Amino acid sequence: MGVRRARTAGEGQRRQPLDRARGGVRVSALVRAAPVATSAKIGRTAAACLKLEIATYPKPGLVSPVDSGAHDDMDAALMDRSADALAPFLTALAEAGAAGAGMDRLRAIGIAAEAAMMAATGGINTHRGAIFGMGLLCAAAGFRARYAVPQTLGAIVAHRWGAEILRGPVALHSHGSTVARRHATGGARAEAAAGFPSLYRIALPALIEGRCLAAGEEARRVHALMALIVGVADTNLLYRGGAEGLAFAQAEARAFLAAGSVAAANWRPRAIAIHAAFTARRLSPGGCADLLAMALFAEALAA
Numbered sequence: 001m002g003v004r005r006a007r008t009a010g011e012g013q014r015r016q017p018l019d020r021a022r023g024g025v026r027v028s029a030l031v032r033a034a035p036v037a038t039s040a041k042i043g044r045t046a047a048a049c050l051k052l053e054i055a056t057y058p059k060p061g062l063v064s065p066v067d068s069g070a071h072d073d074m075d076a077a078l079m080d081r082s083a084d085a086l087a088p089f090l091t092a093l094a095e096a097g098a099a100g101a102g103m104d105r106l107r108a109i110g111i112a113a114e115a116a117m118m119a120a121t122g123g124i125n126t127h128r129g130a131i132f133g134m135g136l137l138c139a140a141a142g143f144r145a146r147y148a149v150p151q152t153l154g155a156i157v158a159h160r161w162g163a164e165i166l167r168g169p170v171a172l173h174s175h176g177s178t179v180a181r182r183h184a185t186g187g188a189r190a191e192a193a194a195g196f197p198s199l200y201r202i203a204l205p206a207l208i209e210g211r212c213l214a215a216g217e218e219a220r221r222v223h224a225l226m227a228l229i230v231g232v233a234d235t236n237l238l239y240r241g242g243a244e245g246l247a248f249a250q251a252e253a254r255a256f257l258a259a260g261s262v263a264a265a266n267w268r269p270r271a272i273a274i275h276a277a278f279t280a281r282r283l284s285p286g287g288c289a290d291l292l293a294m295a296l297f298a299e300a301l302a303a
């Protein structure tokens, strides 16, 4: 099967392993209390987190139940259908992770999930990046539930599949690969191979900080999304707006945070104005939206 039977959780706690995805910070405390989740529960939780991201408003340029932002080919109902269609594949990825699958097997399930997404949406790319990132986290969650390894999901992805992710096939003409050539960014692949640093260093801390800044779950999700926009080279922003579009998006999100973020009395109208500014420029940080959903998932599974 290619995996060694893991130490017991107790043994893992004594070892306190270093986690490269967090730059050498000891993180076993984060996962010590991780509940053992079944594959079905992992898949359901992942799909619910995709839907929680969709339901969040205001989000700069992105689709929500209020409007379609910078998108003329999708709305929240379509995205919800996409998330529902993905749930069984996310469960299958968790099962594959628990069975010790290699990257080839995960890739095959991911490609089948992309086909199911296209069938559910009439050919619209709603969640390709999310299938990839959330799919890998589900596989890691399945592996962790089965082998009780005291590591974050991101560290498991990096250690088990990171090298293969970087060696894997690269589509010549995807938006991501076009942008990677033009702007020398690693995009979704580099993020995953490194164990999702944006998720652990930006999104999860921002979700915690957001809870202190404001009462309300939606507000802390908006705070985390703004923090992600500042820190991530989102290939969707680069594809639609070039380096200038990315710089504009990051400056807007940075100004929102500097003005007190969701602790400011007028945070909601400010965030709506930023959403309108992105929409007017056709800018949409789809990669950051995926990372927000993934952070909610990691948080639900105790990182």
Ligand SMILES: CC(C)(COP(=O)(O)OP(=O)(O)OC[C@H]1O[C@@H](n2cnc3c(N)ncnc32)[C@H](O[C@H]2O[C@H](COP(=O)(O)OP(=O)(O)OP(=O)(O)O)[C@@H](O)[C@H]2O)[C@@H]1O)[C@@H](O)C(=O)NCCC(=O)NCCS
Residues within 6 Å of the ligand: 071, 093, 106, 107, 108, 109, 110, 111, 125, 126, 127, 128, 129, 130, 131, 132, 133, 135, 136, 170, 171, 174, 175, 176, 177, 187, 188, 189, 191, 232, 233, 234, 235, 236, 239, 240, 284, 285, 286, 287, 288, 290, 291
């Ligand atoms: C590895 C793949 C993800 C392919 O990646 P590639 O780099 O070749 O490019 P894209 O096909 O362009 O997809 C990358 C998507 O990843 C998200 N993303 C962007 N930046 C980042 C980042 N820095 N870190 C993490 N993730 C990032 C983003 O996905 C979201 O946005 C999409 C919707 O945006 P939209 O504006 O509508 O874009 P389009 O419809 O494409 O274009 P226009 O509307 O502008 O015309 C949506 O997908 C969101 O999820 C990027 O789009 C992967 O596809 C792959 O290899 N798959 C094979 C299966 C596999 O290996 N699976 C592994 C196990 S599950």
Ligand SMILES: Nc1ncnc2[nH]cnc12
Residues within 6 Å of the ligand: 053, 054, 061, 062, 063, 064, 071, 126, 127, 130, 284, 285, 286, 287, 289, 290
């Ligand atoms: N809410 C959203 N709007 C547009 N693209 C997305 N990609 C992932 N979530 C998205």
